[in-house]
Amino acid sequence: MLKIILADNQAIFRAGIAKVLAVEDDIRIVAQAQTVEQAMIAIEKFRGSVMIYASSFLPDTARLVQLARQSGIQLVVIAESTEVPERYLSAGVLGLIFRSVDSAELLRCVRKVSAGEVYAQDLRKVANNADCDDFVGARVRDRLTPKELKIVALIVQGYKNKEIASLLGTTEQVVKNYLRNVYDKIGVSDRLELALFTIHHRILAEAAAATAATMRASSGNSH
Amino acid sequence: MTDIRTSRRFQVHLPLKVLGDQKVPTGSTENISAAGIYLWVDGEPEIGSFLEFEITVPRESIGTEKEAKIRCKGRVVRCDPSSDNGQTGIACVIEDYDFLRTAESEATE
Numbered sequence: 001m002l003k004i005i006l007a008d009n010q011a012i013f014r015a016g017i018a019k020v021l022a023v024e025d026d027i028r029i030v031a032q033a034q035t036v037e038q039a040m041i042a043i044e045k046f047r048g049s050v051m052i053y054a055s056s057f058l059p060d061t062a063r064l065v066q067l068a069r070q071s072g073i074q075l076v077v078i079a080e081s082t083e084v085p086e087r088y089l090s091a092g093v094l095g096l097i098f099r100s101v102d103s104a105e106l107l108r109c110v111r112k113v114s115a116g117e118v119y120a121q122d123l124r125k126v127a128n129n130a131d132c133d134d135f136v137g138a139r140v141r142d143r144l145t146p147k148e149l150k151i152v153a154l155i156v157q158g159y160k161n162k163e164i165a166s167l168l169g170t171t172e173q174v175v176k177n178y179l180r181n182v183y184d185k186i187g188v189s190d191r192l193e194l195a196l197f198t199i200h201h202r203i204l205a206e207a208a209a210a211t212a213a214t215m216r217a218s219s220g221n222s223h
Numbered sequence: 224m225t226d227i228r229t230s231r232r233f234q235v236h237l238p239l240k241v242l243g244d245q246k247v248p249t250g251s252t253e254n255i256s257a258a259g260i261y262l263w264v265d266g267e268p269e270i271g272s273f274l275e276f277e278i279t280v281p282r283e284s285i286g287t288e289k290e291a292k293i294r295c296k297g298r299v300v301r302c303d304p305s306s307d308n309g310q311t312g313i314a315c316v317i318e319d320y321d322f323l324r325t326a327e328s329e330a331t332e
Contacts, residue, residue, distance in 0.1 A: 056234050059253050059261075060303070060312065080234045087236070156285045158292065158322035192320055193231065193257040195293070199284050200233045209286030 002026055002114050005042045007033040007053035008078065013099065017052060020103045027110070043071050050095075050114050052076045055083060065092040074113045081134070081202075085120050096120040137201030143185050146211050151178050153208035156195050232256040237284075239264075242275040242294075250310065252278060259317055260297060263310040268299050274315060277323070292323040 004021055006029060008014045014032055021027045030046045033039035039058060043051065051068065055077050058064050068075050069092070076095030077088045085096045095113035097106060098121055105121060112119040144152065147168070154164045161179070165172045179191075188194045198205045237252045241264060250264030255278075268274055273296060280291040297315030305311050 056254070083234070083236060153285075153287070155322070156280070156291060157287055157289070158324040160322075188231070188257075190257055191322070192293070192317075195280075195322070196233045196235060196255055196257070197231075199235055199237075199280055202284065202286075205284065206286040 001028050002110070003028055003030045003046055003049035004110065005029075005031045005033065005039070005046055005049050005051040005053075005073070007039040007042070007051060008057050009034050010054065013054075013078075017106065020106055021110070024107065040067070043067050043073055047071045047073065050074045050076060050110055052078065052095075052110070054078045055080060055088070061088060061091045061093065074116070076109060076113050076119075089118065089120060094118050134201055134203045137203040140186050140197075140201065141204045141207045144182065144208075146214075148178055148182050148185075149208045149211040151175065152182060152194065152198055152204070153212035155179075155191050156198050156205065156208070237278050237280060239276045239278045242277060250276075253312070257317070259300075260295065260315050262313050262315065264313060265310055267302060267305070267311045268313060270299050270302060272299050273297070273318070274299060274313075289324075293320055294323055295320040 004027060006014050006017055008017075011034065014034070018029055018032065021029055030049060031038075031042035033042050036058065039051075039053065042049075048071075051073050053064075053075065055061075061077075065075065067073075074095070075093045076097060077093050078101075079085065079088065079096055079098055081098050081100070088096055094117070095109045096119070097109050101109070101121055109119040109121070141149070150168070151164060154167065159167070161172050161175045165175045168175065183189065183194065186194065186197055188197055198208065232254050233256065234254050235252055239250050239252055239262065241250065250262050253261040253263060255261075262276070275294070275296050278293045278295065280293065282288065282290050285291060295315075295317050296319040297317050299313055299315055301314040303312035303314075
């Protein structure tokens with residue numbers, strides 16, 4: 001029997017994984033941890049299990065790998081799509097999946113890892129599905145006008161309002177008005193949060209950069 | 224426990240360089256919000272001390288020709304024990320920040 005520990009503070013995601021695994025005859029969920037303390041107790045108590053955990057929930061990978069080794073536990077990390085898999089695989093985590101994983105791949109990963117093999121969800125497939133997976137980024141991208149996208153690109157590159165105004169051939173006040181609209185549409189409160197949001201949603205960053213490049217090219221052609 | 228954070232937190236793993244303090248020279252971000260940041264750094268800064276650091280945003284993260292940099296001044300509010308790789312997890316309140324373009328950051332180094 002393959003024993004599973006689920007460790008994630010997102011109850012809905014935990015329930016979703018549990019639902020997929022629960023119907024398998026040879027798999028049993030022995031613990032569900034929603035706090036770090038519960039996860040540590042489960043590692044100690046259910047030796048020889050496979051632990052599926054969220055990277056944001058247990059960020060100290062090195063310590064986790066050490067504890068897991070002491071208890072004969074194999075680890076499967078649920079990584080964010082912005083994370084680099086090697087970071088976990090080189091630290092000794094055997095399995096890596098993203099939140100976009102489907103049932104068949106999740107089961108494949110768990111079975112491989114329980115047999116001591118390495119399994120990492122294919123990043124290229126995740127990237128190909130980025131449009132479908134990143135609903136928030138895609139929705140924001142579609143709500144912004146080309147000029148707003150260009151301003152987002154310039155903010156992320158470190159331009160000040162005055163410089164953006166000069167590049168767009170307008171006034172600083174107009175740039176501030178645009179920015180206020182962008183903040184409202186995205187739901188952020190300042191330019192740092194805007195930049196972080198954009199970095200986090202690569203689909204938006206790429207659209208902003210592409211729009212900025214297109215506008216730069218067309219303004220270059222008109223001169 | 225109630226979460227009293229007022230800003231959205233983003234899981235963003237970016238390289239960073241601590242400025243002007245050889246005890247904690249390099250590291251990486253674990254998560255960032257507009258109000259605070261969690262970093263992994265070499266060395267152990269004191270709680271209450273100020274750190275100035277420069278976060279590098281790689282070109283591929285923003286789809287541009289040049290990388291971008293964010294310079295932050297943070298106050299250390301928590302230090303977590305060193306992990307196996309010798310790095311310390313530290314939580315900082317961001318007191319001030321500024322975006323730098325590549326040319327600007329090179330000029331100040």
